[in-house]
Amino acid sequence: MTNRIDRRVVLRALIVLVVAAAAVTFLGSLGSSAVASTPEVASYAAGATSDATAGITQANTIHAEAVSDDGSTETNRYLQQFVNGIVFGLLLALASVGLSLIYGTTGLSNFAHGEQVSLGALLTFFFTTQQTVSIPFVPVEFTIGWPLIPSALVAIVLAAGTGWLQDRFLWSPLRRRRVSIVQQMIVSIGLSLALLNFIQWWFGAERQRLSTSIDTRIDFGMFEVGQSTLWSVSISVICLGAVAFFLLKTRTGRATRAVSDNPALASASGIRVERVIRLVWIMATGLAAIGGILLAIYDNAAAFDVGARLLLLMFAAVTLGGLGQAFGALVGSLVIGVAVEMSTLWLGTDLKYAVALAILILVLLVRPQGILGRAERVG
Amino acid sequence: MSDAPVIVHADDLYAGYLPGIDILNGCSMEVREGELIGIIGPNGAGKSTFLKSLFGLVPIRTGTVKLGEEDITNKRADDLVKRGIGFVPQNNNVFPSLTVAENLEMGAYQRPKMFKEQMGRIGELFPKLIERKDQRAGSLSGGERQMVAMARALMMNPSVLLLDEPSAGLSPDRQDETFVRTREINKTGVTVIMVEQNARRCLQICDRGYVLDQGTTAYTATGQELLKDPKVIELYLGTLGA
Numbered sequence: 001m002t003n004r005i006d007r008r009v010v011l012r013a014l015i016v017l018v019v020a021a022a023a024v025t026f027l028g029s030l031g032s033s034a035v036a037s038t039p040e041v042a043s044y045a046a047g048a049t050s051d052a053t054a055g056i057t058q059a060n061t062i063h064a065e066a067v068s069d070d071g072s073t074e075t076n077r078y079l080q081q082f083v084n085g086i087v088f089g090l091l092l093a094l095a096s097v098g099l100s101l102i103y104g105t106t107g108l109s110n111f112a113h114g115e116q117v118s119l120g121a122l123l124t125f126f127f128t129t130q131q132t133v134s135i136p137f138v139p140v141e142f143t144i145g146w147p148l149i150p151s152a153l154v155a156i157v158l159a160a161g162t163g164w165l166q167d168r169f170l171w172s173p174l175r176r177r178r179v180s181i182v183q184q185m186i187v188s189i190g191l192s193l194a195l196l197n198f199i200q201w202w203f204g205a206e207r208q209r210l211s212t213s214i215d216t217r218i219d220f221g222m223f224e225v226g227q228s229t230l231w232s233v234s235i236s237v238i239c240l241g242a243v244a245f246f247l248l249k250t251r252t253g254r255a256t257r258a259v260s261d262n263p264a265l266a267s268a269s270g271i272r273v274e275r276v277i278r279l280v281w282i283m284a285t286g287l288a289a290i291g292g293i294l295l296a297i298y299d300n301a302a303a304f305d306v307g308a309r310l311l312l313l314m315f316a317a318v319t320l321g322g323l324g325q326a327f328g329a330l331v332g333s334l335v336i337g338v339a340v341e342m343s344t345l346w347l348g349t350d351l352k353y354a355v356a357l358a359i360l361i362l363v364l365l366v367r368p369q370g371i372l373g374r375a376e377r378v379g
Numbered sequence: 380m381s382d383a384p385v386i387v388h389a390d391d392l393y394a395g396y397l398p399g400i401d402i403l404n405g406c407s408m409e410v411r412e413g414e415l416i417g418i419i420g421p422n423g424a425g426k427s428t429f430l431k432s433l434f435g436l437v438p439i440r441t442g443t444v445k446l447g448e449e450d451i452t453n454k455r456a457d458d459l460v461k462r463g464i465g466f467v468p469q470n471n472n473v474f475p476s477l478t479v480a481e482n483l484e485m486g487a488y489q490r491p492k493m494f495k496e497q498m499g500r501i502g503e504l505f506p507k508l509i510e511r512k513d514q515r516a517g518s519l520s521g522g523e524r525q526m527v528a529m530a531r532a533l534m535m536n537p538s539v540l541l542l543d544e545p546s547a548g549l550s551p552d553r554q555d556e557t558f559v560r561t562r563e564i565n566k567t568g569v570t571v572i573m574v575e576q577n578a579r580r581c582l583q584i585c586d587r588g589y590v591l592d593q594g595t596t597a598y599t600a601t602g603q604e605l606l607k608d609p610k611v612i613e614l615y616l617g618t619l620g621a
């Protein structure tokens with residue numbers, strides 16, 4: 001049996017990626033000329049505008065040959081941000097793929113998914129830090145201080161366990177009682193707030209570092225990447241590849257896609273839908289934890305609200321890629337990652353979310369079903 | 380009526396979707412092994428609800444369903460598949476983002492080994508599907524989807540097949556093909572219970588028909604008798620052409 005994503009889809013995704021990059025560049029140049037009205041930044045912004053217009057062509061042609069002699073440092077900057085964007089996108093994808101799988105199989109927009117990301121990072125901190133730590137409600141303090149990798153593995157297993165626990169004792173009973181999706185969503189918002197406060201109470205409000213070792217940066221000529229980032233990217237690619245393999249090449253994975261398509265029909269075909277959903281929860285929370293850990297390493301540290309702040313970007317990525325399409329979440333995350341990182345060339349980092357939203361609206365205006373979403377034919 | 384043993388027995392079913400609202404109020408049916416049963420009735424009579432309640436997709440409030448000697452009232456659908464019932468719903472009866480082959484594989488989900496064995500039989504019944512096995516089901520035409528849906532339901536070699544309006548939305552040619560195929564499947568020993576809009580055509584091929592009106596099985600007789608019944612003609616066949 002052949003299972004492949006058809007080439008048109010990949011092509012389409014690439015086109016959108018390029019268009020999105022161009023759109024950011026364009027928006028960026030608009031943005032910086034608007035900023036130019038403020039005197040202090042006027043000279044900088046004026047420079048940036050001309051760079052940006054030159055950059056429109058440069059940023060899109062990854063082939064650096066097109067660069068004029070004096071523009072080489074510029075290209076460096078664009079390419080560097082592009083690479084950062086891909087890195088961020090890949091890490092974001094780990095979190096959003098799970099969000100998308102949950103949405104696909106149950107219809108739930110899980111607002112508590114951000115906390116699963118934070119939980120992964122902070123549980124790892126819990127096991128790896130040399131400081132004294134304690135467990136809530138247990139009045140003993142102790143030091144664990146394991147190396148990073150075993151700590152991360154235990155954290156991922158525990159985080160995946162919370163997925164099992166949630167579905168077993170919360171979501172599954174709600175589904176069985178036919179609680180509506182909107183009500184479930186509100187429960188997830190409540191859960192998100194509760195978890196956010198719990199995590200803050202447990203780990204404090206400070207940014208916690210998972211690793212104290214100093215990262216060596218590897219120079220690739222046009223851009224450079226930290227060594228730990230390379231590791232993170234590789235792990236992310238392997239995990240995403242494993243998810244793709246699961247969905248396309250294993251029977252359970254195909255059943256997961258079947259449940260996403262039509263749970264009633266899946267049940268009528270003999271698939272134990274509830275079991276598939278349980279597995280999806282375990283996978284989704286596990287992947288979110290991996291995403292959280294890698295993001296914490298990429299960002300040098302993680303705070304209790306790291307996931308909450310990512311949630312909007314995750315939703316944007318999932319919607320952008322096509323709701324419920326697992327591969328859509330990957331493509332959407334890459335687009336959002338690149339857009340967000342490249343926009344920082346011209347706009348303040350505080351505008352990240354505005355940029356993500358702008359891209360989301362732009363794409364949805366052109367393709368209401370999202371990048372990989374398909375308008376099904378009727379009849 | 381044949382004197383083969385009774386295979387499906389529904390006794391005075393009351394069922395519905397919303398609390399307190401019964402869509403079915405007193406549906407009974409007795410189906411013997413190897414029969415082809417047609418259920419006809421006006422739109423909204425509860426025909427689909429009846430099939431779904433037999434298959435555990437709509438909760439039954441009172442009444443019992445038996446498969447042979449076994450009580451299967453309100454059993455989960457995936458459990459009923461295991462016991463040899465296949466179901467083709469009226470709408471959304473394929474997995475659109477899965478390929479044709481994957482759709483069929485899902486039909487044999489509980490018995491992966493059946494998948495390979497059954498492909499031969501499916502190939503005989505629906506040669507067209509084998510040509511299109513790598514195409515996404517969502518991109519197929521209505522008639523092709525109907526074939527995928529039937530083939531999927533046949534993968535586990537069910538002894539009873541429930542079909543909900545298999546000819547709906549198809550061109551007259553395709554409708555004929557569907558009826559002929561249903562009869563063929565029935566001839567291979569599968570008991571078929573089909574709901575149909577096209578009452579005349581349905582009664583022509585079925586052994587026995589049930590008329591369902593306002594959630595109640597009003598009467599039953601052989602297909603030929605119902606075709607000649609003045610009341611049935613007036614209510615259900617009068618305006619419907621062949």
Ligand SMILES: Nc1ncnc2c1ncn2[C@@H]1O[C@H](COP(=O)(O)OP(=O)(O)O)[C@@H](O)[C@H]1O
Pocket residue numbers: 396397402420421422423424425426427428429
């Ligand atoms: N999912 C549902 N929820 C609530 N009511 C439903 C649902 N499906 C059908 N009904 C209602 O049940 C009644 C019978 O519908 P149905 O069994 O589909 O009729 P038929 O198949 O005979 O046309 C209709 O009044 C319809 O509105």
Ligand SMILES: [Mg+2]
Pocket residue numbers: 426427428469543544
């Ligand atoms: Mg119906």
